[in-house]
Amino acid sequence: MEKNMKVCVTGGASYLGSYLIKKLLERGYIVHATLRNLGEPSKVGLLKGLPNAETRLELFEADIYNPDDFGTAIHGCELVVHMATPLQHQPKNSQV
Numbered sequence: 001m002e003k004n005m006k007v008c009v010t011g012g013a014s015y016l017g018s019y020l021i022k023k024l025l026e027r028g029y030i031v032h033a034t035l036r037n038l039g040e041p042s043k044v045g046l047l048k049g050l051p052n053a054e055t056r057l058e059l060f061e062a063d064i065y066n067p068d069d070f071g072t073a074i075h076g077c078e079l080v081v082h083m084a085t086p087l088q089h090q091p092k093n094s095q096v
């Protein structure tokens with residue numbers, strides 16, 4: 001991957017997603033990360049506190065059960081890493 005490449009990581013605040021974002025930012029990539037709720041201070045703070053996040057990380061709100069949510073986050077990205085996964089799939093319910 002080339003530096004300055006835009007990468008989208010869905011489920012950005014997940015265990016693996018947040019670690020990947022940390023590594024991508026360290027290496028100079030631009031990252032678009034999705035979370036279900038941008039109003040969650042602990043998850044947003046975790047990501048916004050990463051080195052280089054201020055200039056290279058953009059957060060988007062997106063839920064698997066509303067697929068159209070992801071369009072803006074994915075737009076312009078050359079790579080999408082799909083980490084967002086409901087623990088248990090219950091159609092129409094994102095609060096699991």
Ligand SMILES: NC(=O)c1ccc[n+]([C@@H]2O[C@H](COP(=O)([O-])OP(=O)(O)OC[C@H]3O[C@@H](n4cnc5c(N)ncnc54)[C@H](OP(=O)(O)O)[C@@H]3O)[C@@H](O)[C@H]2O)c1
Pocket residue numbers: 010011012013014015016017034035036037043062063064065082083084085086087093094
């Ligand atoms: N951890 C492992 O050891 C392991 C091993 C093999 C494979 N994996 C796979 O790797 C991926 C990440 O695993 P993880 O353990 O890092 O996950 P995790 O910490 O349990 O986090 C789950 C993520 O899924 C998101 N999510 C849940 N429901 C969602 C929905 N309806 N719409 C959008 N996002 C939703 C959560 O978003 P919010 O934070 O916004 O709620 C969170 O970012 C998963 O696909 C998992 O199956 C993990």
